[in-house]
Structures are given as structure tokens and as C-alpha cells.
Amino acid sequence: MKNLIKHYVVYKNIALFYLIVSLLTRLVLLFHPITQSHFSFIDYLKIFSIGILNDLFVFIPIGSLLWLYLIFISxxxxxxxxxxxxxxxxxxxxxxxxxxxxxxxxxxxxxxxxxxxxxxxxxxxxxxxxxFEKYRKKIRFVLFSFTLFLFVLLIIQNAVSEFFFWNEFGVRYNFIAVDYLVYTNTVIGNIMESYPVVPLFSIIGIVAVLSTYFIIQKSKKYLDEIPNINAKISIILGQLVLIALALFTIPNLAKKEDSSNVFTNELQSNGLYKFYLAFMNSELDFMKFYDTLPENELANFENITHVKLNQNIVHIQPTEKEVQKNVVLITIESMSAEFMKHYGNNENITPFLDELADKSLFFTNLYATGNRTVRGLEAVTLCLPPTPGESVVKRKDNKNKFSTGSIFKSKGYQIKYLYGGDAFFDNMQDFYGGNGYDIVDKANLKSNEISFSNIWGVCDEDMANKAIKVMNEEHQAGKPFFNHWMTVSNHRPFTYPDGKIDIPANSKSRNGGVKYTDYALKQFFTLAEKQPWFKNTVFVIVADHCASSSGKVELPLEKYRIPAMIYAPGFIKPQECHTLMSQIDLMPTTLGLLHFNYKSKFFGQDVFTPHYSPRAFIATYQDLGYVKDNYLTIISPVKRVKQFLLKPKSNSNYEIYYDEIPTENINNKYKKETIAIYQLASSILKKKKYQSLMIPNKNN
CATH class of the missing domain: 1.10.287 (Helix Hairpins)
Structure with missing residues (x-):
């Protein structure tokens, strides 16, 4: 046993260092000016006793990474x-x-x-x-020292990061920290501008080097007597037992965060575990981190939202007779408006979509709600403004929602989600399957139906062919169908079958990905026009989001502008709609063109109704934007509000670029509208009031 314990010397020393740093961090946060609270004796007891236990058990799974290195020393x-x-x-x-x-x-x-x-x-x-066996010991010692330095540096860096996060938000890590990890470049730029990084990182480096030196002096004997295979097996078994104990204990300790004092709960917790929970839960509490309005004041904004917090159902009753046509919704991966000739692009990379736009009801002033596929899918499926954190698609509570699919299903439609990749990715299978869609993805394609595939799935042309087969089968079943097809080819690595377009497949360029998807869509419509169901089908084409989202400001407007069109020859007259609108309005507008009679919970609206007020929603994981009357209002965590006056670069209806000029005085009207809409959407989701109604067809 004594021989076995000595093999834990490295692990013990790093663990002790982590516990000391965590204790010091907890003390610094406790006495930080932002921690304005009175603590009782019980509070102090919980902060330090449960806090130390949290740190100890959280280190165990993290320390396994150290063991992976140590075990392979041989x-x-x-x-x-x-x-x-x-x-x-x-x-x-x-x-x-x-x-x-x-x-x-x-x-x-x-x-x-x-x-x-x-x-x-x-x-x-x-x-x-x-x-070089003669120098093996020296080389190994250098590698051993460098590895320990990395662990020490990461521990110190995490403590410093926790301090700055607390300094800004007054809490341990939450989904904002996950957001920061996603937007690394933006965050690094912000740090470079906000803090004296050279002195800061110099101090961190010096402390890390000195700490590593002392730990190495206490730990280098591990290299003098490397454990044999039997000892390593014992160590592995022991570590597995510790990990099992930690995985059981950590969530149970989290249940002890039950104090009425929020600071007590935050201080007794462990930041890394909080980060893990935020990453898994994907939500950010709107009521806690954003500026809010009293519930009774929300009623004043019903004319803006057309949704009530306590009774969020509106009966849509058109005067015209309902038209039950098939509907095919195509969301195109990363199709920025700037790729199309209509918006000024001269590279001819969307020849088919440019031609199709002239034959369609073309929405020229539409904005994506977010900058990821799951945000776009959320927008066209749930017709709901983006809420803080991750898209509803990736949340646990994502099933049986009020959706476009539930509307069509209540009308007797067959509903399907078609995706050329693995629908397990981005939780799409869980979301669409849990909302009544049948799923057709790469797994449903036979080997002779696949001509080309990459890491994301089969090429769009293959999926177009599969979609035609699926729709032919649905037509033969004698029921109308609603199919949602998500394309994949316009995505890195931008690979596609060679010889299809004039941009070589091996170029792996964005332009190539865009033009190939455009080509595949042309093949789809060429085939569709030959099918018996074509004349009875409405095609809705829209991007899921833009190709990129970074810019000089928090929410660069041009990075959210996407093309959208509704194509139905003989049913919908080709025209351009220049009305400002959001991605969440596209499907309610489609339902309006079909004169559907239904009870709605949608925040999205039919843009052709008299009561529609032009506006758009754009957001990241935490910055929530509202565009109206040439103002962009952004609400962010820690109750921050910013507002910009939008000045277009030209008078063209296709102008994408705007100067975002900060306003000296916040327009209170737009500020309150912004808060009201996002607060209402967040509250309805949290209170589970956005569930499917599934109205039987006979009651429509």
C-alpha cells in the first residue's frame, strides 16, 4: 500500500495546488465589492465546507487527464x-x-x-x-515539467477568468461563459482592449513558473521509480472508483445550493461544474440577467406581440376558403443575401436562385434570427423570437411544441424533416422526432442513392433526388404533405461532386459550396416540375443563417440579411416584398397565403395582414436585438441596453450595409418593446405555455 501511495505524489500535489487556488479564489470573490450581501455563520460554513468538497470532487475527473499522461510514462x-x-x-x-x-x-x-x-x-x-536512450531521462524530465506547467497554468488561468467573470456578472460561470468560448476571437479582442494584458499575463506566467518549480521538486521522484504494470492497473481501478464517487457526489452537493442568499449559493459552488451545467442545459435565465418589465406592464405591448402571457392563443380566421396545397420548406445552409446577384454580387454564384426569385414572391428585406443552423430551424419551425442561451432545438424541453409541423399535422398533412447528414447532429432528430415529424436522413439512403458524401452527409443533389422519391410516395398515399428539407453542401469543407459547376471541386471554396447548392436546387426543381404533385405544391425557400456573423459591432446587420422566397406557379403571383420582416414571419405568411384557419401561439406574423408592424429580431447567444423604424436596440446580460440609429449606405431596396450609429439618448419606446417581446418569449417557454394544441381537423 505504501508503494502504491507514493505513485500518487504528482496527482496529490496538483490536487493540493488546485484546492489552494480555489480557496483563494473563493475568498477573493467573497470580499469583492460586487458581493454586496450579509452572510450568517451558516452561510460561511456552507461556503467553505461545501465549497471545498465541491472543489475536491470536481478535481477528480479533471485530474484523470493528468493520469492519462502519467500512466503512459514507461x-x-x-x-x-x-x-x-x-x-x-x-x-x-x-x-x-x-x-x-x-x-x-x-x-x-x-x-x-x-x-x-x-x-x-x-x-x-x-x-x-x-x-536516444542515453538522454531519455533528461528528455522525459523536460516533458514532465512542461506537462505540470500546463496544468498549473490552466488552474491559475481559470481562477483569473472566474475573477473577471464575477467582476462583470456577480456569478460563477453560466451560459455566457459558454458563449464566450464559442466567440473566442471576439472575446480575446475585448480582453485586449479592456485590460492591461501584458502585465496581467506576465504575472500569471511568473506565478505559474514558480508554482510549477515547487511542485516539480515535490513530484519528480515519480520518474525515479515509474510504477510497473500491476501498480498501474491498481491506480486505474482506484481512479475509476474515485471518478464514480465524484460523479455521484457532485450533483448531490449542487442540491445543497438552497440558500435564499444567491451569493451563498454561487460561492459554495464550483465554477467548472457550473460551466459544465451551462453547457449541457444551454439556457440563460432572462429574468435574472436582463432588464425586465413588471408582468402587469407586459399587457401594454400585446398590440406589438399579439401574444398574451397568460392566454397566448390567437385565432387566425381568414375570410377566404382554405387551400390545402402541399408545402415544401427548403432551408439553405449559410446562404447570405450578399451571394445573390439581386443584392449586388457579380460573381454569378447563384444563377438559379436569382432566376427563381424573379418568378416568386421575393422577400427582399428579411433577417435571420441567429447565426447557427439550429437558430434558423427554431425560427421557421416554432416562429418564436430567439431566447437567451442555446436554441430550443438543443434544449431538453424541446418536444411537443407549437410548431409549423403541428399546424399541418392538425390539417391531416404528412410531415417530414429531410436532412442529408445524420439528424442526430445538433439534436435535430430529438427535436423534430419529438414534435411529430418523420425523419429522412442519410441513414435512409441506400448505397446506390449516394453518389458523393463528405463529413456532413450526402451532397445536396443526392438529397434532392431522395426528396423527389419521398414526395412521390407521399403523393401516392393520397394525403397532402409538408416537407422541410435542410441542405448541407454549402458548409466547410465545401466539397461536392466534380464536373457539376465551373468551380473545381478540389478548390474547397465558399463560392464553390454556394454555387453547387444552387446547382442542386436547380436539379431538384427540374425534376419536381415533371411530377404530378408539382402544380399543387408551394415551395418556401430561405437561408438558415448567413455565412458569417462576426463584425465591428455586437450585431452587424449585414451578417443577418438572408434571401427568402415563396414559389408556386399559377397560385402565387411573382412580386417583390420590401417590408422589413423576420425569419419567424415566413411560415405564418405562408399559412396566410393558404388561408389557413387555425389557433396560433406564434410570435411570427403574416406580413400581409393590416395589423403587421415591420420589425426584425437578430441575436447571438446573449445579445438580443430588435430592429424597428431604423433603430437597432440590443439588450444584454447585467441589464445592459444599447441602441443604434441605422443609416443605409444607399436608397436601394437591396441595400445590405448600414452604419450603426450609437444613440446618445435611449429611445424608451423601443427599449420597452424590445424587453417586452424577449421577456414574453422567455417566460412562455419557461412556463411551458408553448406546447402543441394539435387541433383535430374536424374542428378547423
């Missing part, structure tokens, strides 16, 4: 023939990546370079330890 693996076999495996993987045909190259971006750097470094280091 002299045996360098003996013949094992050493040469292992080196051969490393070289083979390296050559595989260098070939340019690896899965990393297929995805593209910086992944091949990262993979090459990592495997290349591992190969070089292993070769050095294999061939």
Missing part, C-alpha cells in the same frame, strides 16, 4: 519490438494526414494543420525517447 514501450511498432503506427498516421485524403482534410479549415502538428510532435518526441 520504459517498456521503448524495448524491441514494441518501440519500433509504436513508432511505425505514429509515422503511418502522420503520412495519412500528409496525404491530404484524411478525414481532417475532408473537413478542412485548420484541422489538418492541428492534426499534423500534434501527431508530428508526438512522433518526433517518441523517436527521440526511442533512439
Amino acid at each position: 520504459n517498456t514501450k521503448y524495448k524491441k519490438p514494441f518501440g519500433y511498432i509504436i513508432l511505425g503506427v505514429f509515422v503511418s498516421i502522420l503520412l495519412y494526414i500528409l496525404s491530404g485524403e484524411s478525414i481532417l482534410s475532408e473537413y478542412g479549415g485548420v484541422l489538418p494543420e492541428i492534426g499534423l502538428a500534434f501527431v508530428g510532435l508526438k512522433t518526433i518526441l517518441f523517436a527521440l525517447l526511442l533512439f
Whole structure:
């Protein structure tokens, strides 16, 4: 037992360092000026006793990463023939990546370079330890020291990050921290502008080096007597037991955060576990972090939202006779308005969509609600403004919602979600399956139906062919159908079948991805026109979001402008609609054109009704924007409100670019409208009042 315990020396020293840093962090946060609260003796007891236990058990699974490194320290693996076999495996993987045909190259971006750097470094280091046995101990000590330095640096960096996060929000990590991780470049830029980074990182580096030095002095004896295979098995088994104990204990300790004092709950918790919970739960409490209005005041904005908090149902009763045509909704991956010729693009990368727009009801002034596919899917499916945190699509409470699908299903339609990739990705299968859609994805395609695929799924052309087959089967069943097809080809790595367009497939360019998707859509409509159901079908085409979202301001308007059109020859007259509108309005407008009679919970509205007031919603995970009357109002956590006057660069109806000029005085009318709409949407979701009605067809 004594021999076994000494092998834990490295783990013990890093754990002790983590506990000390966590305790100091807790003390600093406790006495921070933002922590304006009175604490009782019981509060102090919970903060430090439960707090230390939280830190200890959270470290156990994190410390497993250290064990992964320590367990693989061995002299045996360098003996013949094992050493040469292992080196051969490393070289083979390296050559595989260098070939340019690896899965990393297929995805593209910086992944091949990262993979090459990592495997290349591992190969070089292993070769050095294999061939230079005389220097193996020194090389290993350098690697050992560097690894411990990384752990120490990360522990210190996390403590500093927690301090700055507390300094801004007065809480441990939440979904805003997850948001910061997603928008790394923006956050780094903000840090560079807001803090004295050189002195700060210099101090962090010096403290990390000194701390590492002392830990190494106490831990280097591990290298003098590396545990044998039996000891390593015992260590692994022991670590598995500790991990199991930690996974059981951590959530139970979290249940002790039951004080009426919010600061007590936050201080006794562990920031890393809070980050994990935020990442998994994907929500941000609107009432806690945003400026709000009293509930009785929300009623004053019913004419804006057309939704009530306590009775959020509106009966849509057109005077015209209902038209039950098939509806095909096509959401196009990353199709920014700026790609189309109509909006000034001269590269001819959307020839079919430009032609189709002239034959359609073309919405020229429509904005995406967000900058990710799940936000776009949420917008056209739930017709709901974006709420803080992750899209409803990825939340646990995402089933049996009031949706476009539920409307069509109540009318006797067959409803399906078609996706060329694996619908498990981004929780699409869980969301659409849980809302009554049948799902057709890559798994439903036979091998002879796939001509080309990449990491995201089959090419759009293959899925177009599959969609035609599915719709033919639905037509033969004798019931109308509503199908939602999500394309995939306009996505990194931008690979597609060669010889289809005039941009080589091996260029892996955004323009190529855009033009190939445009080509695939043309093939789809060419086939569709030959089918017996075509003349009885309404096609709704819209982007899920823009190709990029970063800009010089929080919400750059041009990064949310997307094309949208409704195409139904002989039914819908081609025309341009220049009315400002949101992605959430597209399907209610489609239902209006069909004269559907239904009870609605939608925030989205039919833009052709007299009561429609032009506005749009644009958002990130935490910045919620409201565009109206040439004003952009943004509400953010910690009850921040910003407002910009929007000045278009030209008078064109297709102008994408606006100067966003900060207003000196906040317009209170638009501020309150912004808060009211987002607060109402968040409250209705939280109170589970956005569930499906599933009105039987006979009652319509």
C-alpha cells in the first residue's frame, strides 16, 4: 500500500495546488465589492465546507487527464519490438494526414494543420525517447515539467477568468461563459482592449513558473521509480472508483445550493461544474440577467406581440376558403443575401436562385434570427423570437411544441424533416422526432442513392433526388404533405461532386459550396416540375443563417440579411416584398397565403395582414436585438441596453450595409418593446405555455 501511495505524489500535489487556488479564489470573490450581501455563520460554513468538497470532487475527473499522461510514462514501450511498432503506427498516421485524403482534410479549415502538428510532435518526441536512450531521462524530465506547467497554468488561468467573470456578472460561470468560448476571437479582442494584458499575463506566467518549480521538486521522484504494470492497473481501478464517487457526489452537493442568499449559493459552488451545467442545459435565465418589465406592464405591448402571457392563443380566421396545397420548406445552409446577384454580387454564384426569385414572391428585406443552423430551424419551425442561451432545438424541453409541423399535422398533412447528414447532429432528430415529424436522413439512403458524401452527409443533389422519391410516395398515399428539407453542401469543407459547376471541386471554396447548392436546387426543381404533385405544391425557400456573423459591432446587420422566397406557379403571383420582416414571419405568411384557419401561439406574423408592424429580431447567444423604424436596440446580460440609429449606405431596396450609429439618448419606446417581446418569449417557454394544441381537423 505504501508503494502504491507514493505513485500518487504528482496527482496529490496538483490536487493540493488546485484546492489552494480555489480557496483563494473563493475568498477573493467573497470580499469583492460586487458581493454586496450579509452572510450568517451558516452561510460561511456552507461556503467553505461545501465549497471545498465541491472543489475536491470536481478535481477528480479533471485530474484523470493528468493520469492519462502519467500512466503512459514507461520504459517498456521503448524495448524491441514494441518501440519500433509504436513508432511505425505514429509515422503511418502522420503520412495519412500528409496525404491530404484524411478525414481532417475532408473537413478542412485548420484541422489538418492541428492534426499534423500534434501527431508530428508526438512522433518526433517518441523517436527521440526511442533512439536516444542515453538522454531519455533528461528528455522525459523536460516533458514532465512542461506537462505540470500546463496544468498549473490552466488552474491559475481559470481562477483569473472566474475573477473577471464575477467582476462583470456577480456569478460563477453560466451560459455566457459558454458563449464566450464559442466567440473566442471576439472575446480575446475585448480582453485586449479592456485590460492591461501584458502585465496581467506576465504575472500569471511568473506565478505559474514558480508554482510549477515547487511542485516539480515535490513530484519528480515519480520518474525515479515509474510504477510497473500491476501498480498501474491498481491506480486505474482506484481512479475509476474515485471518478464514480465524484460523479455521484457532485450533483448531490449542487442540491445543497438552497440558500435564499444567491451569493451563498454561487460561492459554495464550483465554477467548472457550473460551466459544465451551462453547457449541457444551454439556457440563460432572462429574468435574472436582463432588464425586465413588471408582468402587469407586459399587457401594454400585446398590440406589438399579439401574444398574451397568460392566454397566448390567437385565432387566425381568414375570410377566404382554405387551400390545402402541399408545402415544401427548403432551408439553405449559410446562404447570405450578399451571394445573390439581386443584392449586388457579380460573381454569378447563384444563377438559379436569382432566376427563381424573379418568378416568386421575393422577400427582399428579411433577417435571420441567429447565426447557427439550429437558430434558423427554431425560427421557421416554432416562429418564436430567439431566447437567451442555446436554441430550443438543443434544449431538453424541446418536444411537443407549437410548431409549423403541428399546424399541418392538425390539417391531416404528412410531415417530414429531410436532412442529408445524420439528424442526430445538433439534436435535430430529438427535436423534430419529438414534435411529430418523420425523419429522412442519410441513414435512409441506400448505397446506390449516394453518389458523393463528405463529413456532413450526402451532397445536396443526392438529397434532392431522395426528396423527389419521398414526395412521390407521399403523393401516392393520397394525403397532402409538408416537407422541410435542410441542405448541407454549402458548409466547410465545401466539397461536392466534380464536373457539376465551373468551380473545381478540389478548390474547397465558399463560392464553390454556394454555387453547387444552387446547382442542386436547380436539379431538384427540374425534376419536381415533371411530377404530378408539382402544380399543387408551394415551395418556401430561405437561408438558415448567413455565412458569417462576426463584425465591428455586437450585431452587424449585414451578417443577418438572408434571401427568402415563396414559389408556386399559377397560385402565387411573382412580386417583390420590401417590408422589413423576420425569419419567424415566413411560415405564418405562408399559412396566410393558404388561408389557413387555425389557433396560433406564434410570435411570427403574416406580413400581409393590416395589423403587421415591420420589425426584425437578430441575436447571438446573449445579445438580443430588435430592429424597428431604423433603430437597432440590443439588450444584454447585467441589464445592459444599447441602441443604434441605422443609416443605409444607399436608397436601394437591396441595400445590405448600414452604419450603426450609437444613440446618445435611449429611445424608451423601443427599449420597452424590445424587453417586452424577449421577456414574453422567455417566460412562455419557461412556463411551458408553448406546447402543441394539435387541433383535430374536424374542428378547423
